[in-house]
Amino acid sequence: MAGGKQVKNKQIIFKDYVGGFPKESDMVLKTGTMKLEVPQGVKGVVVKNLYLSCDPYMRARMSKLVGSYIESFTPGSPVVGNGVAKVLYSGDPNFKEGDLVWGMTGWEEYSLITATEFLFKIQHTDVPLSYYTGLLGMPGMTAYAGFYVICSPKKGESVFVSAASGAVGQLVGQFAKLLGCYVVGSAGTKEKVDLLKNKFGFDEAFNYKEEKDLDAALKRYFPDGIDIYFENVGGEMLDAVLVNMRLRGRIAVCGLISQYNLEKHEGVHNLFCLITKCVRMEGFLVSDYYHLYPKFLEMVLPDIKEGKISYVEDVAEGLESAPAALVGLFSGRNVGKQLVAVAN
Amino acid sequence: MAGGKQVKNKQIIFKDYVGGFPKESDMVLKTGTMKLEVPQGVKGVVVKNLYLSCDPYMRARMSKLVGSYIESFTPGSPVVGNGVAKVLYSGDPNFKEGDLVWGMTGWEEYSLITATEFLFKIQHTDVPLSYYTGLLGMPGMTAYAGFYVICSPKKGESVFVSAASGAVGQLVGQFAKLLGCYVVGSAGTKEKVDLLKNKFGFDEAFNYKEEKDLDAALKRYFPDGIDIYFENVGGEMLDAVLVNMRLRGRIAVCGLISQYNLEKHEGVHNLFCLITKCVRMEGFLVSDYYHLYPKFLEMVLPDIKEGKISYVEDVAEGLESAPAALVGLFSGRNVGKQLVAVAN
Numbered sequence: 001m002a003g004g005k006q007v008k009n010k011q012i013i014f015k016d017y018v019g020g021f022p023k024e025s026d027m028v029l030k031t032g033t034m035k036l037e038v039p040q041g042v043k044g045v046v047v048k049n050l051y052l053s054c055d056p057y058m059r060a061r062m063s064k065l066v067g068s069y070i071e072s073f074t075p076g077s078p079v080v081g082n083g084v085a086k087v088l089y090s091g092d093p094n095f096k097e098g099d100l101v102w103g104m105t106g107w108e109e110y111s112l113i114t115a116t117e118f119l120f121k122i123q124h125t126d127v128p129l130s131y132y133t134g135l136l137g138m139p140g141m142t143a144y145a146g147f148y149v150i151c152s153p154k155k156g157e158s159v160f161v162s163a164a165s166g167a168v169g170q171l172v173g174q175f176a177k178l179l180g181c182y183v184v185g186s187a188g189t190k191e192k193v194d195l196l197k198n199k200f201g202f203d204e205a206f207n208y209k210e211e212k213d214l215d216a217a218l219k220r221y222f223p224d225g226i227d228i229y230f231e232n233v234g235g236e237m238l239d240a241v242l243v244n245m246r247l248r249g250r251i252a253v254c255g256l257i258s259q260y261n262l263e264k265h266e267g268v269h270n271l272f273c274l275i276t277k278c279v280r281m282e283g284f285l286v287s288d289y290y291h292l293y294p295k296f297l298e299m300v301l302p303d304i305k306e307g308k309i310s311y312v313e314d315v316a317e318g319l320e321s322a323p324a325a326l327v328g329l330f331s332g333r334n335v336g337k338q339l340v341a342v343a344n
Numbered sequence: 345m346a347g348g349k350q351v352k353n354k355q356i357i358f359k360d361y362v363g364g365f366p367k368e369s370d371m372v373l374k375t376g377t378m379k380l381e382v383p384q385g386v387k388g389v390v391v392k393n394l395y396l397s398c399d400p401y402m403r404a405r406m407s408k409l410v411g412s413y414i415e416s417f418t419p420g421s422p423v424v425g426n427g428v429a430k431v432l433y434s435g436d437p438n439f440k441e442g443d444l445v446w447g448m449t450g451w452e453e454y455s456l457i458t459a460t461e462f463l464f465k466i467q468h469t470d471v472p473l474s475y476y477t478g479l480l481g482m483p484g485m486t487a488y489a490g491f492y493v494i495c496s497p498k499k500g501e502s503v504f505v506s507a508a509s510g511a512v513g514q515l516v517g518q519f520a521k522l523l524g525c526y527v528v529g530s531a532g533t534k535e536k537v538d539l540l541k542n543k544f545g546f547d548e549a550f551n552y553k554e555e556k557d558l559d560a561a562l563k564r565y566f567p568d569g570i571d572i573y574f575e576n577v578g579g580e581m582l583d584a585v586l587v588n589m590r591l592r593g594r595i596a597v598c599g600l601i602s603q604y605n606l607e608k609h610e611g612v613h614n615l616f617c618l619i620t621k622c623v624r625m626e627g628f629l630v631s632d633y634y635h636l637y638p639k640f641l642e643m644v645l646p647d648i649k650e651g652k653i654s655y656v657e658d659v660a661e662g663l664e665s666a667p668a669a670l671v672g673l674f675s676g677r678n679v680g681k682q683l684v685a686v687a688n
Contacts, residue, residue, distance in 0.1 A: 069591075069620045234615065247413075253618045267611010271578065274597045274627030276413045281625045283618030 009034040011108035012322050014073040018062040021261045021330060026062065027079060027323040034110050038091030044114035045095050047085035049105055052319075053133035054326045054338040055081065055167070056232075059260040069285065079107035079322070083342075084122070084132045092116045100125065102132035107322055109342060120293065127304055134167045134337035135304070135311045136297070138286055142254060143171035144296045145289035150252040150282050151228045155180035158222055160241065163232035163257060164205065165192040165312070167337035172230045173202050174309050181228075184221045186237070188332040195335065199310050214240035225249070233258045235266040242270035242279075251281040261330055312336030353378040356451035356666050358417040362406040365605045365674060370406065371423060371667040378454050382435030388458035389439050391429035393449055396663075397477035398670045398682040399425065399511070400576075403604040413629065423451035423666070427686075428466070428476045436460045444469065446476035451666055453686060464637065471648055478511045478681035479648070479655045480641070482630055486598060487515035488640045489633035494596040494626050495572045499524035502566055504585065507576035507601060508549065509536040509656070511681035516574045517546050518653050525572075528565045530581070532676040539679065543654050558584035569593070577602045579610040586614035586623075595625040605674055656680030 013030050038044050057070070058081055065072045073079055087099040094116065095101065103119035105111045113119060122132055134140060146168070147153060159176040161169045164185025173196065176183045184204040185196045196205035204221050211217040218226070218240055225246035231238060234256030241251070259265040274281060303309040314334040316325035322340045329338055357374050382388050401414070402425055409416045417423055427449040431439050438460065439445065447463035449455045457463060466476055478484060490512070491497060503520040505513045508529025517540065520527045528548040529540045540549035548565050555561040562570070562584055569590035575582060578600030585595070603609040618625060647653040658678040660669035666684045673682055 238615075253615070255619070256616055259616065265613045265616060267613050268615055269609045269611050271582075271597070271612055272600055272603065272609060274625065275599070275629065276627070278628050278632060279626070281618065282623070283620070284622050285619065288622060 005036045006033055007036055007110060008032075009108055009110050010319050011078045011106070012319060014062070014075060014077060014079050016075045017064040017072065020263070022059060022062055022327050024323040024327050027326075029320055029323075034108075034112075036088055036110060038089055038112065042112075042114060043092050043116065044112055045087045045092055045101075045116060045119070046089040046110065046112050047087055047101065047105060048110055049083050049085045049108065049342045050344070051084040051130045051133050052105070052107055052322060052340040052342055053082040053137065053139075054316075054322070054329055054334070054340065055139065056255050056257045056260065056329055058326060059330065078111075079326075080104060081107060082133060082138050084129050084137075085111065085113075095119070095121065100129065102137050107319070109319065124297070124301060127301070130313060130315065130339055130341070131304075131311065133339045134313065135171065135309070136300070139167035139337065140171060140300065141289060141293060141296055142286040143168045143175060144300070145286055145292060146230060146252040146254050146284060147172045147175050147228075149289065149292075150284050151230065151250045153179055153181060153228055157181050157227035158225065158246070159183045159228045159230065160218070160222065160226045161185045161202075161230045161232070162208075162237050163187065163255070164202065165195050165200075165336060166232065166334075168254060169230070169232055170196075170200050170312060170336065171309070173200050176228075177201050177203075178303070178308065186217075186233075189335075191335060192332075195312060199312060201310075208237065215243060218244040228252075230254060231256070235259055235268075238268050239270045242268070242273040245273055245277045245279050247277050249277060249279045251279060253281060253283040257330070314338045316340045318342070349380045350377055351380055351454060352376075353452055353454050354663050355422045355453075356663060358406070358419060358421060358423050360419045361408040361416065364607070366403060366406055366671050368667040368671050371670075373664055373667075378456075380432055380454060382433055382456065386456075386458060387436050387460065388456055389431045389436055389445075389460060389463070390433040390454065390456050391431055391445065391449060392454055393427050393429045393452065393686045394688070395428040395474045395477050396449070396451055396666060396684040396686055397426040397481065397483075398660075398666070398673055398678070398684065399483065400599050400601045400604065400673055402670060403674065422455075423670075424448060425451060426477060426482050428473050428481075429455065429457075439463070439465065444473065446481050451663070453663065468641070468645060471645070474657060474659065474683055474685070475648075475655065477683045478657065479515060479653070480644070483511035483681065484515060484644065485633060485637060485640055486630040487512045487519060488644070489630060489636060490574060490596040490598050490628060491516045491519050491572075493633065493636075494628050495574065495594045497523055497525060497572055501525050501571035502569065502590070503527045503572045503574065504562070504566065504570045505529045505546075505574045505576070506552075506581050507531065507599070508546065509539050509544075509680060510576065510678075512598060513574070513576055514540075514544050514656060514680065515653070517544050520572075521545050521547075522647070522652065530561075533679075535679060536676075539656060543656060545654075552581065559587060562588040572596075574598060575600070579603055579612075582612050583614045586612070586617040589617055589621045589623050591621050593621060593623045595623060597625060597627040601674070658682045660684045662686070 100122040
């Protein structure tokens with residue numbers, strides 16, 4: 001047993017399974033109490049949560065899932081997600097008091113984490129800690145594995161990224177530019193399009209909501225076709241991309257955010273292009289690639305410190321703001337990586 | 345100049361571009377004359393066609409194509425396709441009179457072939473010559489490259505093949521069985537299902553037309569899911585397969601025959617499964633793999649001679665029967681590889 005102090009613990013409780021678009025009222029703020037201790041015989045850590053991450057895949061966990069790769073949230077319990085936290089008490093020899101960690105935690109002020117195998121110790125603190133919810137955390141690894149491993153990119157290739165100003169997209173675009181690719185991104189507001197061009201160095205960017213004909217938009221930016229598509233949205237955009245792929249193109253299927261709140265996903269009609277253009281389309285889960293995390297940090301930390309990689313975060317202040325921040329992802333309200341600052 | 349004799353030449357003329365299901369009347373038999381010679385200065389061969397191949401991809405060539413990987417047939421000219429032929433006169437140093445070849449030829453009794461780079465000399469004649477339209481020709485190479493290269497199969501994996509009694513499907517299933525996989529095929533008649541089980545040694549087979557719920561059918565045969573799907577049909581079947589794929593499964597997209605005659609291809613709704621199961625879905629064209637042809641023959645010829653591989657052909661007799669044979673592919677009338685015997 002370690003610790004013992006009793007504290008108030010604000011929590012964001014997941015109320016019940018959701019159909020369609022999630023609403024703020026699907027979650028509720030509750031204040032309970034928590035004994036800051038790791039119970040006897042339990043391998044775990046008690047942490048104080050500093051930053052919580054809002055990620056699109058969390059929508060799936062709000063549905064009642066059966067036999068899925070992830071589990072549903074538990075109605076009546078706090079929302080669960082990636083976050084950055086500080087270890088207060090440890091009952092696990094791999095962690096000690098004061099350690100900073102990132103990984104799966106609860107949407108609350110304090111958490112007892114027993115699945116410590118999914119926690120990463122933060123070794124580099126000369127970058128903003130909040131980055132470990134994004135650039136240096138799960139979304140960063142997603143961009144890295146999805147782009148470098150799944151897309152097998154080559155210098156000079158033409159890369160298209162959808163939802164390009166999001167946590168993953170902004171990185172994929174910058175990785176592609178650093179490699180010497182031609183990179184175009186799509187996003188849903190003028191502000192985001194400006195960010196892509198002026199902040200992240202995309203060669204071109206467009207607002208998909210202002211394009212009546214996505215096929216024509218893609219032909220404008222890719223007259224010779226697309227070698228690599230980093231897919232974050234699905235639906236109509238995927239159909240338009242398929243007809244614009246080049247021979248032996250690759251599509252990394254990272255997310256389909258346009259579809260997550262639909263009863264039935266939209267149909268994709270142009271899969272025949274996979275044959276005629278010999279395209280490889282591959283889904284992936286970042287959890288398969290965490291063994292590459294040290295290699296990823298080795299590549300990305302110098303780039304961050306030298307200012308070669310920019311990163312934009314949309315920080316909601318306070319645990320109270322977490323439900324609105326999460327729900328906002330699905331209307332594209334966030335600009336850049338959405339996170340919640342819980343404590344300093 | 346080689347040759348010079350004038351002969352009558354029956355031809356199957358492609359009348360005009362087709363929308364929807366092709367009909368026999370989209371082609372017409374005509375008898376012309378042909379001078380059996382290779383014109384001065386032309387690198388080519390004059391051949392007598394022996395067998396012609398009917399393949400699903402030919403449907404695409406009946407449409408008006410723009411910027412496609414293949415060219416439309418020319419209205420008013422003979423249908424073009426793979427065939428087995430005998431060289432009568434050669435104006436190409438790589439071929440000589442009497443050579444047997446397979447490759448692109450015309451739907452007619454005699455052809456002048458100038459694109460000799462797409463002709464393969466037949467070296468092994470101790471197997472039926474007609475096999476070079478199928479098992480030992482383009483469909484065989486398609487099965488070989490699609491299964492061994494695209495699907496990266498491993499012993500013990502679960503393999504599903506649609507249109508499994510067709511030219512390509514029957515081979516994929518047998519290759520998978522020889523490797524030690526569990527193999528299930530779907531087809532559209534009881535006769536074909538029986539063939540799959542009794543002739544080709546599939547572990548199980550079912551008639552998709554008798555299944556109200558394809559998802560349930562797949563769950564019956566694959567309670568633990570599908571590792572490899574060899575896709576020949578598309579549409580509903582693909583949607584049902586997607587939800588039944590196993591983690592890190594592979595889908596070789598070879599053809600989508602259920603879709604070829606539709607104005608707009610059906611929508612596929614379950615692509616999200618590519619992410620949740622980390623599935624790779626890859627289209628391919630056999631023309632990228634012809635450099636493997638010698639290796640393929642080395643593997644497959646002994647298996648044929650030892651009776652380890654069976655092959656079922658559906659032979660239409662006479663050039664006159666070619667239009668019906670081709671059109672029949674799209675209603676599934678053929679049992680096994682559809683070909684046309686033009687001459688002995």
